[in-house]
Amino acid sequence: MSNNEIAFFIGLFGSVHCIGMCGPLAFAVPVSQNRWWYVVADKLLYNTGRVITYTFLGLLIGFVGKQLWLYNLQQGVSLISGMLIITAGFSRLFKLQITGLKFTPHLLKPVNRLLQYALQHRAGHLVIGLLNGFLPCGFVYLALVGAVNTSSPANAASYMFWFGVGTFPLMLAATISSGFVGPVVRRRVNRAMPYLMVCLGFWFILRGLNLDIPYLSPAKQSSSVGVCR
Template identity: 60%
Template structure:
C-alpha cells in the first residue's frame, strides 16, 4: 500500500471522528443563499477549504521531513512516530487522564476566529480553511505519517489524500444532518485506538527496514536491498 493510499484510508476510516469533533462547527455554518444547489456548493467549498489547510500543513511538515531524509534519520523518526502513536492509542484504550487546560487554551483562538468569520458572513471556503487548522489529534496522526515522507511534494500529497478521505462522510452529514447517530459515532470512535495501534506498528516496522514488501521495505542502497 502506498503512502497516499494509506493516508486516504486513514481519512476515510477516521472520518466518523471528524463528524463527532468538527461536525457541530460545520453544522453551525449557514448557507447565505437558499436552495439545494447552493447548500451542496457551500458544503463542497467547506470541505475544499479543509483540504487546502491540510495541504498547507503538509508544506510545513514536508520541509521538516525533507531535512530528516537528507540527514538519514527517517528510519529513527518512523520508529519514534510509531511509538508515540502507540502511546496515544494506549491512553485512549486504558482511559489515562490527560491535562485539559492545554487543548482548551490552544482551541480558544481558533474558536474566536471561527466566530468572527461567522459574524462577518465569510464564505464556506474560508471557514473550512479555519476548521482545517484546528488542533486535532486525528490531524496530528496524519501529520506523523506526512513527516515520514521524503519531502514537501510527497507530504502535501499525503495530506491531500488524507483530507479527501475525510470528505465524503463529512459532506453527506453536513448536507443531511443526523445521517449518523451518536451511538454509531461512539462505536466507531472506540475502534480508532486500535486503528492507531495498527498504524503505529506499521511505522515501527517500516523504520526497521526488515525487507518485507510494502510493510517494511529495506532502505535503498542497504546490504539487504542489494541482496534482492
C-alpha cells in the same frame, strides 16, 4: 499499500469522529439559499477549505521531514512515530490520561477568534473550512506524523491532501443531511479507532526496522548525500 492510500483510509475512518467534533461548526454556518444546489455548493466549499488547509500543513511539515531524510534520520523518526501512535492508541483503549495539554486552550484562542469573526461577518463556507482545518484534532495529528515520514514537502502535501480527501465523503454527506451518522455508529467507530492506531503504529515501527519486506518494511535505501565523487 502506499502512503497516500494509508492517509486516505485514516481520513475515511477518522471522519466519523470528525462529524462529532467539527460537524456542529459546519451546521452553524448559514447557507446562502435554501435550494438544495446552494446547500451542496456551500458544503463543498466548506470541505474543500479543510482539505486545502490540511495540504498546506502537510507542505509545512514536509520541510521538517525533508531535513530528517537528508540527515538520514527517517528510520529513527519512523520508530519513534510508531511508538507514540501505539502509546496514544493504548491510552484510548485503557482510558489513560497521559498529559493534560494545558497549553492547548492558549493555542486555540487565535483560531477561535478568527472563526467567531468569520461567522459574525458571514465570511463564507470556504473561509470557515480553511480555519477549521487549523483546529487541533487527534486524527489530523496522526496524519501529520505520517506526513513527516515522507521524503519531501511535495510528498507530505500529497499525503495530507489524500487524508483530507478521505474525510471528504462522510463529512460532506453529514453536513448536507445534518448529521445522518447517528451517535451509536460514531461510538462503535470510535471504539475501533484505538485498534487502528495500534496497527498503524506497528506498521511505522516495521517500516523503521527496514526488514526488507516489500511494502510492509522495505529495505533502507542508500543515501548519496554528502558523498563526493
